[in-house]
Amino acid sequence: MLAKTTRINFLFDFYHELLTPKQQKYMQMYYLEDLSLSEISELFSVSRQAVYDNIKRTEAMLESYEDKLLLYDKFRQRAEIIGKLEDCSESPVIKSLLQQLKELD
Secondary structure (H helix, E strand, O other), X not given: XXXXXXXXXXXXXXXXXXXXXXXXXXXXXXXHOOOOHHHHHHHHOOOHHHHHHHHHHHHHHHXXXXXXXXXXXXXXXXXXXXXXXXXXXXXXXXXXXXXXXXHHO
């Protein structure tokens, strides 16, 4: 569950501007503020099921955006390469890794 939450948080960071204000608020409250479905439903005067459905649809939208745009995947790849660079000394390996970084963008 923690891995899913972390992934959704990253996807939300990358794609939140593509969501409606309501979707943004529900996701922020549920994933970032750790409110329960019941707490969110009370705040918005809607059913718990309505909040659940909205969050599940939004999660699917975020995954769909990632499937098409790959921003999170490229971010992870860059972070991995940068980590390797930090572990290396000045060498041809560094030049190769830098080239890989350039190709991602």
